[in-house]
Amino acid sequence: MQTTPVNRVRTRFAPSPTGYLHVGGLRTALYNYLYAKKMNGDFIVRIEDTDQARKVEGAEKSLLETLAVTGIVPDESFMHGGNFGPYIQSERLETYMQFCRQLLEEKNAYYCFSTAEELEENRKLQMKQGMQPKYNRKWLPEEMGGTMPESEIRKKLEAGLPYVVRMRVPDYISIMFEDMVRGPVEFDSATVDDQVLMKSDGFPTYHFASVIDDHLMEISHVIRGEEWLSSMPKHLLLYEFFGWEPPKAAHLPLLLNPDRSKLSKRQGDVAVEDFIRKGYSHEAIINFVALLGWNEGEGSEREVYSLDELKEKFTIERVGKAGAVFNVEKLGWLEKQYIKARPLEAIVKKIKSLLRDELEKKSTDMDTGRISSDEYLGQVVELMRERVSFEHEFITFSSYFFFDPQEYEEKAVQKRWASDTNSVLGEFIGVLEDTSDFSADNLETVLKDFVAPREKKPAFLIHPLRILTSGVGFGPSLYHMLEVLGKEAVIRRLRKGIERVDGVTS
Ligand code: GLU
Numbered sequence: 255m256q257t258t259p260v261n262r263v264r265t266r267f268a269p270s271p272t273g274y275l276h277v278g279g280l281r282t283a284l285y286n287y288l289y290a291k292k293m294n295g296d297f298i299v300r301i302e303d304t305d306q307a308r309k310v311e312g313a314e315k316s317l318l319e320t321l322a323v324t325g326i327v328p329d330e331s332f333m334h335g336g337n338f339g340p341y342i343q344s345e346r347l348e349t350y351m352q353f354c355r356q357l358l359e360e361k362n363a364y365y366c367f368s369t370a371e372e373l374e375e376n377r378k379l380q381m382k383q384g385m386q387p388k389y390n391r392k393w394l395p396e397e398m399g400g401t402m403p404e405s406e407i408r409k410k411l412e413a414g415l416p417y418v419v420r421m422r423v424p425d426y427i428s429i430m431f432e433d434m435v436r437g438p439v440e441f442d443s444a445t446v447d448d449q450v451l452m453k454s455d456g457f458p459t460y461h462f463a464s465v466i467d468d469h470l471m472e473i474s475h476v477i478r479g480e481e482w483l484s485s486m487p488k489h490l491l492l493y494e495f496f497g498w499e500p501p502k503a504a505h506l507p508l509l510l511n512p513d514r515s516k517l518s519k520r521q522g523d524v525a526v527e528d529f530i531r532k533g534y535s536h537e538a539i540i541n542f543v544a545l546l547g548w549n550e551g552e553g554s555e556r557e558v559y560s561l562d563e564l565k566e567k568f569t570i571e572r573v574g575k576a577g578a579v580f581n582v583e584k585l586g587w588l589e590k591q592y593i594k595a596r597p598l599e600a601i602v603k604k605i606k607s608l609l610r611d612e613l614e615k616k617s618t619d620m621d622t623g624r625i626s627s628d629e630y631l632g633q634v635v636e637l638m639r640e641r642v643s644f645e646h647e648f649i650t651f652s653s654y655f656f657f658d659p660q661e662y663e664e665k666a667v668q669k670r671w672a673s674d675t676n677s678v679l680g681e682f683i684g685v686l687e688d689t690s691d692f693s694a695d696n697l698e699t700v701l702k703d704f705v706a707p708r709e710k711k712p713a714f715l716i717h718p719l720r721i722l723t724s725g726v727g728f729g730p731s732l733y734h735m736l737e738v739l740g741k742e743a744v745i746r747r748l749r750k751g752i753e754r755v756d757g758v759t760s
Contacts, residue, residue: 263295264474267321267328268302268464271313274525275320277580278479278509278517281543285506286477287326288544288568295474299331300467301342304457314342320526324536325561338471343463350458353466353496354419354451362495363451364400365417366393367410388447389420398422419452421491429487434475434504434570441487449488461485465492468501477504477570504570507547510577517580529585533644538589540564547578558591590643602631604645609656612649616657624740625656633738637730652729655738658747659725666727667755670717676752678708679718683748692741694733701733722751 265286269279283299290297299321301314318333330336340346357363366389368376377387394400395407399422410417429441451462458466468476483505493500509517518524529539537560544564549572550556559567593601606626624630634655638648649656682704689700705712720732723744729735736744 262472262474263290263293264298264472265290265295265477266298266300266468266471266473268300268467268478269317270302270305270308270460271310271317272308273310273313273316274527275317277524277526277529277543277546280321280324280526280539281509281546282478282506283321283326284324284540284543284564285504285548285568285570285573286475287328288564289475289477289570290329291565292568296329297326298336298338298471298473299328299334299341300471301332302460302464303342303344304460304463306344306455306457316527320530323530324526324540326540343467344457346463346467347456347458349470350452350463350466351456354458354462357421357451357495358419360495361398361422363419363421364393364395364398365407365411366420366448366450367407367415367417368392386445391448393420394422394448399425416454418450418454420448421451421488421495423448423488423491429490431486431490431500431503433483434477434502435507435573436483436505436575439483439486443487443491446487446491461488462492465489469493469496469498473501475502475504478506480505480508504573507574508577509546510579512579512581514577514579524580533646534585534589535592535645537561537592538585541588541592542585544568545578545584546580548573558588558595586643593642593645594639598632598635599628601635601639601645601648602628605631605635605648608646608649612656630738637734637738641730652724654724654726654729658743658750659723661725662721662751662755663726666717666721670721670727671755672714675714675718676756678710679715679722679748679752682715682719683745683752686741686748687745689741692737692744694731694737697733697736719748722755723747 267279267283267286269275269283275283287297289295299318301317303309303314314332318328318331321327328334330338330341332339332341354363358365368389372392373389376390380387380390391400393402393407395402395404397404423443423446425443427443429443429446431439433439449461450459452458467473486503490500511517526539530536540561541557541559541564544559545557548568550567551572606628609626609631634652635648638652638655642648642651682701685700685704689696701715702712705715716732717727720729720735721727723736723739739747
């Protein structure tokens, strides 16, 4: 076996490959990763695929890829290698069998031939009697305190009947441990079922495989969701049977919907992959998930943290016990903070690649020289930064910075056109043609000087100008928008637009 320095921190994320990464899973992965990094330890990803019925092809790889997108890279996994592999449980079956034989020999486990129907009947009966359903120990051997003669068990084994192996939970003992989040926790063994360790298909159950692997992989800290707290007595008993020291444990608070019900299980609402697809950045997702149960300290108002800052600041002592509300609005707010703070060049680079995709879709023969220049894109970003929630919205919400409008929001036209709008606009286009200074300030002066003697308000032209140059009735300050669009595009669009809206207004 490997020798790891005593006290070396080794944490693990142990997902079942069910096809997508749940935000709760990402939080578990993140906290394990942060703790390991903070303590200069190792972070391991182990695939727990012992439930063959739930297995989804290719899910292991996509889990690691999604983690990588968020910046979490394991030190050891089936893709990254390591000295404690294999890191996929279905490749470790021989190991589990070997430890199962040991438990059977030492009389800490026994064969059980009860059929599914029998178990179900027993469960119903116990429920009817108001009891907590538990295995009735029909197959617990006489020599282990049960009623089944050894000869009966031999007979079934020789006949090759299917069986499971169950752990023999000691009667009436108290099982205690110190949870790093919850403090001391105590269980009464009378409430603990004789858990199945090996299933009839030869695969171990989660409980058995996970304890053996945590030990063999020298995991020092098990950090996972609160839903696993009730498994602790079974796990601790197994450690005791084997004479192994259990890792330290920290059970993270439940994730709740804003109405404080248990977080939705609908994949579309909780799959990390879907949040990425919707355009949330990995920075915002990690920041959001980090705050689901952790905060820096009493009195800290701070909410924006990079992954590197989290690595420095994270401590398990600051993980709370109370359920953490999963509020997507907060994620949206964080995304906005990141867009505001992101360096201009980074956004420009992203928009360029989005724009390239967009142009491919449109297969236009337009001259894309100007709209793909860094300087132009930089101006668009500065103008729109405050108004977008996602990077892709620089293009979807304000496509007019890149493409001439093909149509005009009809309602806006109806609302903003008077019978003399087009003739006044026509005159104003002439004035714009003679204007060489297309700065926002100057355009404002030019427009005001133009409308005043005609006894019109600036709004008389502001709205039609916006609609004809952008196609829509809302957007950033008109003068700034015209400045960024530039004289040539503005005049071209106005000329074309005035002809086109004629049909709508007359
Ligand atoms: N395979 C378990 C899961 O799917 C892991 C639980 C644990 O961390 O022990 O969440």
